[in-house]
Structure formats: C-alpha cells, structure tokens
C-alpha cells in the first residue's frame with residue numbers, strides 16, 4: 001500500500017502514528033489523521049491551509065478523501081469483528097458509545113462491516129483509499145439485494161462520481177436480475193415508508209417518506225410543477241430560498257388539492273427507452289435520471305401520465321434548431337435529459353433543470369443539442385453571475401461545471417510538498 005500524505009517534515013511518521021492511533025494514544029485533536037494499516041496507509045498531516053494554492057488545496061482534499069476511505073475500512077473491520085464475537089447489537093452499541101454515532105448510522109456502519117466480509121475486492125479498494133466509502137455502501141447494499149458482479153462495480157467505483165455510480169449500480173442490478181428490473185422495483189415498492197412527526201428539537205412538523213423511483217418521479221414532477229407556479233407569482237426582489245419554495249409547494253399540494261388537480265395536466269413524465277432493432281421492441285427503459293423501469297410498467301404509466309414519447313439514436317440524435325428558435329424544444333429537452341441525466345453541476349433531477357446555451361444565444365450561439373446543457377436554477381446562476389464554465393470531459397464525453405480558477409493568495413507559512421499532493425489526482 002502506498003504511503004501518501006501532505007507535509008514533508010513528517011514523512012517518517014505514518015507507521016508510528018498509525019500504531020499510535022490504533023493504540024488510542026493520539027488525541028482526537030492531534031495534528032495527524034491516519035488511515036490504512038500499520039506499515040503504510042493514507043495519512044494527512046495538519047497544514048495551514050491558508051498558505052496553499054488552489055491546486056494544492058484540492059489535491060489535499062483528494063488525500064483526505066482517501067484517508068477517510070481507509071478509516072472507513074478499518075471501522076467496518078472492527079465493527080464486523082465485534083459483531084462476530086458477540087452480536088450485531090453489541091457492535092451497534094460500540095459504534096454509538098465509541099464513535100458517538102446515531103442509532104441509524106451505527107446500524108448502517110455495522111451492516112456495511114458485515115457485508116464487506118464477503119466483498120473482498122470492495123473491501124481492499126476501500127482500505128487502499130481508491131473506493132470512496134459512499135460507493136462501497138452502494139455496492140454492499142446492491143450485494144444484499146441480489147446478484148452483482150462485484151469486480152466490475154468495484155472497478156467502475158474508482159472512476160465515477162457518486163451520482164453517476166448510483167445510476168450505474170441501479171442499471172447493473174436490473175441487468176443482473178435478468179427480469180428487466182422487475183424484482184428490483186418490487187423490492188423498492190416493498191420498502192416504501194413514510195411518517196409525519198413533530199421534531200422534539202425544533203417543534204417543526206417533519207414529513208419523511210420514501211417511494212420507489214416510478215412513483216417518486218411522478219411526485220417529484222408534480223412538486224416541481226407547483227414550484228414553477230409559485231416561482232412565476234413571486235416578487236423577483238423578494239424570493240424565498242429553494243428549500244422554502246419546495247416546502248410551500250408541498251403544503252399547497254396537500255392543503256389545496258383542487259388547485260393541485262388542475263396542475264397535473266401540465267406535468268410531463270419523461271421515460272426513455274432504446275429501440276431494439278433485432279427484437280423489434282423497446283428495451284432498457286429508464287426514467288430521465290437513469291433509474292431503470294421495467295418495460296411492463298410502461299403501459300401502465302402511459303395511462304396515468306402524459307408521457308412524451310421520444311426514442312433517440314445515440315449516434316445521430318443531435319437535434320438541431322440552429323437560430324430558428326431561442327428556447328430548447330420539448331424533444332431537445334428530452335434528449336438533454338437522456339444525455340445529461342440531470343444538472344451537470346450538481347446532478348439535480350432533470351425535472352428541476354433548464355437548458356443552457358454553452359455559446360450564448362446573444363452572441364450567435366445555436367439552439368442545437370451540441371450547444372445545450374442541462375442546469376438547475378442555482379447552477380445556472382453560478383454560470384451567469386459567478387463565471388463558472390461548462391467543460392466536456394474527453395474520456396467520457398460528459399459535461400461538467402467548473403468554478404473559475406482564481407490566482408492563489410500570497411503564501412503565508414509552510415506549503416505542502418508536491419510529493420504528497422501528487423497521488424490525489426488518481427482519485
């Protein structure tokens with residue numbers, strides 16, 4: 001295992017400090033956090049971050065991420081060992097007592113520890129820092145739900161961000177189940193739950209519910225439509241926050257259902273499917289955010305919702321309107337939802353997104369698919385007000401938003417040594 005880190009003067013420390021942490025002799029507020037096993041591992045030295053340039057600062061975050069993964073692997077191993085010696089209740093109790101974990105995260109951590117016992121590739125990837133903890137949890141959950149190709153998922157986990165990987169796992173589960181995602185959807189339906197309660201902490205009423213993706217996307221579409229209604233009626237100089245508007249929309253839908261009923265007609269549910277030329281039928285149906293939908297669900301959905309039928313050929317599906325119209329057509333929006341699967345900045349569902357011209361319309365930009373990307377309201381502001389820019393990744397062809405690079409502040413004190421920062425770029 002590589003020994004990587006930030007902070008030159010302490011490069012001989014990892015082994016000793018790993019041992020010290022294992023022994024509990026390093027105080028929580030100590031200068032160094034270690035992950036990995038004795039003899040190596042990922043380590044991060046304390047540093048005055050005000051003295052770091054942008055690149056060093058982001059590289060440092062990468063190293064911290066790898067150290068967190070390593071620590072997550074050690075935590076999982078320890079909890080699983082306690083559960084093996086005693087039982088899961090004892091392991092959860094230890095997590096609550098020693099990690100100050102909530103009951104919920106203690107259960108989730110112990111579950112991960114037990115699942116990783118039989119997922120060798122994922123466990124090793126987590127320990128060496130190349131698979132992030134959240135990705136490992138997705139793999140572990142999928143493994144608990146049905147057959148998976150662990151090697152494949154563990155390798156993809158090292159290359160994809162969280163949102164993309166979540167969709168990859170969903171699609172993979174549907175493929176592996178060999179029943180077009182039917183059993184997966186049934187399991188998700190069984191896991192629906194909801195509750196309404198008053199928080200003892202704040203006195204506020206909390207609605208908490210989870211639905212399968214097919215019901216979920218319909219609810220999200222109705223809420224998004226109600227939000228757009230509210231947005232239209234707002235005083236532009238005195239707008240509520242996005243979360244406040246979502247709360248207002250839900251309250252309106254629940255308390256004034258007649259107004260909500262009128263809205264439903266204007267709600268479009270986007271389902272995308274490939275045309276299988278050999279089988280002469282639709283295949284690989286999915287919601288705009290990539291969640292798989294069994295083909296058998298399509299007919300039923302078509303009765304309940306206004307579905308925008310659109311089949312795209314990935315190779316030739318570049319829909320061009322040129323300078324004929326400024327705003328994206330419905331078909332282009334559908335194609336964008338399929339291509340970008342949500343906001344290219346923050347992965348928000350396509351329901352909440354608008355089409356943005358990469359080369360602005362005002363200076364001759366065309367309303368062609370190649371000049372459009374999906375962004376949410378917030379990220380759209382980042383582009384127009386804060387100078388964020390659209391980039392296309394060469395490797396995947398995916399679009400992403402990047403903040404403007406600013407010149408680093410004048411260095412003050414100790415700087416990171418370049419040797420430590422380099423491995424982070426692999427993450």
Ligand SMILES: [Zn+2]
Nearest residue numbers: 343346376379
């Ligand atoms: Zn966004």
